[in-house]
Amino acid sequence: MAEIRRLDEKRMRKRKAPCPVCGKPLVPDFRPFCSERCKTIDLGRWLGGDYRIPTEEVPEEGELMDLISEQERED
Numbered sequence: 001m002a003e004i005r006r007l008d009e010k011r012m013r014k015r016k017a018p019c020p021v022c023g024k025p026l027v028p029d030f031r032p033f034c035s036e037r038c039k040t041i042d043l044g045r046w047l048g049g050d051y052r053i054p055t056e057e058v059p060e061e062g063e064l065m066d067l068i069s070e071q072e073r074e075d
């Protein structure tokens with residue numbers, strides 16, 4: 001099973017799937033996206049909101065709770 005997965009990974013890498021956000025050819029620096037912008041967009045989708053995350057820093061637990069309560073207030 002593990003070997004099959006390894007083969008699949010190789011195939012995926014060769015095929016160069018397009019950017020999942022906009023469908024443009026991806027740029028190695030921003031894999032699996034084509035740009036920093038698409039990477040941020042995807043991250044935003046992941047978090048389920050329109051929050052702009054300028055860095056990859058993980059928020060402190062307190063900040064995270066603030067974000068969550070803010071989001072709840074919007075709903």
Ligand SMILES: [Zn+2]
Nearest residue numbers: 019022034038
């Ligand atoms: Zn893109």
